[in-house]
Amino acid sequence: MILKDYLLIYPDRIEKGTLRLEQGIIKRINPDQIRPDETVRDGESTLYVSPGFIDLHVHGSGGADVMDGDLQSLRTISRTLCQFGTTSFLAATMTQAPTNIRQAVRTIKEHSLALDGARILGIHLEGPFINPEAAGAQSEEHALPPSVEAFRNLTGEDADFIRLVTLAPELTGSIPLIRYLASQDITVSIGHTRATYEEALAGIEAGISHATHLFNAMPPFHHRQPGAVGAVFDTPVSFEIIPDGIHVANPVLRTAFKVKGVEHSILVTDAMMACGMPEGEYRLGGQIVTVRDGAARLSDGTLAGSILTMDQAVRHVLSQTDLTLYEVIRMATWNPAQRCGASRNKGRIADGYDADLVIFDEEIRIQEVYIRGRKVC
Incomplete structure (x- = not known):
């Protein structure tokens, strides 16, 4: 297939060009000639071609939850996400009973290649190594003390499919676990934490290289107590942020991008099962969530994931910042990759x-939307 005369979005520029797609890959950019037998789609220099969006933080969508622990739910999530431009994602677990987490991890790995929509690149283990005082919509009662043994029990022979682990570095046992995870090439992310600046910095020195939904479920940045946010601002770690105008105020969104720079910034949705669905009552990690006025909340008002989609995230950042289109797309594609x-x-x-x-x-x-050269939406 030939995609002719589209505006191609690269990490550092936008250029008009043509793509040849063969056997699931980009075979050639700007081929010298087009064969008579090739199917040609013409963008007429008005449509953009972007790499597929990659979301590092997805709990569910389309009425299904990653923690359902079954193939049908994963298929529903996969098919829903691709409608909004997401072609790959990390399936994010919740802080639940260890047996539930283990089942979800096993199911995700087992069926990751059986999906016909967005592809699962691995697992984002969000908890259970969180600070109960910063649980947010996670379960306080199922939070576990961090340890290498606990991680191995949760993941077993499927540990090689874990790509990212969110944890609180101030908890006893975190530092040895951080070092172990980093040694296994697993991204360690600070989140659901009450860490001081010093505690966060110790975690970063041990191997933390990322921050989960910056600003949410962590102490606010203070000029005398900079906390986890201050440590993220003060070091080269990357961060993810939920750009829906609800989780983070727009002036703060702009500030984060200016402080960290585009190269360290990643857009995520933190989508839960209500993503792509009408407003109403849903669940997240076994808890009842009400979606109203574009926000998903527990009964006490706590934000519980989001209903954001990646195309909405891109539009929001474009409308609220002076970043270029290719810079915003980079935060939804190349950076998360x-x-x-x-x-x-x-x-x-x-x-x-x-x-x-x-x-x-x-x-x-x-x-x-194309996934491995196959049109899915």
Whole structure:
């Protein structure tokens, strides 16, 4: 297949160009000639082609939850996400009973290749090594003291499918676990934490390289008590942020991007099962969540994930910052690909890379989505 005369979005620029897709990959950028037998789609120099969006933090969508622990739920999530331009994601678990987490981990790995929509690149283990005082919508009662043994019990022979672990570095036992995870090339992320600046810095020195939904479920930045946010601002770690105008105020969103720079910034949705669904009552990690006025909340008002989609995230950041389109797209594609270890074949438009592509217009309205060269939406 030939995608002719589209506006191609690279991590550092946008250029008009043509792509040849063959056997699931980008075979050639700007081929010398088009064969008579090739199917040609013409973008007429008005439509954009972006790498497929990569979401590092997805709990569910389409009425299904990752913690359901079954193939049908994963298929529903996969098919729902691709409608909004997400072609790859990390399936995020919740802090629940260890047997539930173990079942979810096993199911995700076992069925990751049986999905016909967005592909699962691995697992984001969000908890159970969290600070109960910063649980947010996670279960306080199922929080576990961090240890290498506990991690191995939760993941077993499926530990190789864990790509990212969110934990609180101030908890006793965290530092040895951080060092172990980093030694296994697993991204360790600070989150659901009450860490002081010094405690966060100790975790970063041990191997933390990322921050989960910056600002949410951690102490606010204070000029005399900078806390986890201050440590993230003061070091080269990357961060993810939920850009829906609800989780983080827009001036703070702009500040985070200015302080950290585009290269360290990643857009995520933290989507839960109500994503892509009407407002009403749903659940997250076994808790009842009410979705109203675009926000998902527990009965006490605590935010419980989001109903954000990645195309909405891109539109929101474009509307609320002075960043260029290619900079925003980089935060939804190349940066997360690097963070989760998928940058050898995903996250950018390049010869030999997977043909995971999103076509949209100047208002970021999705027109077509391709996964490994196959049109899925």
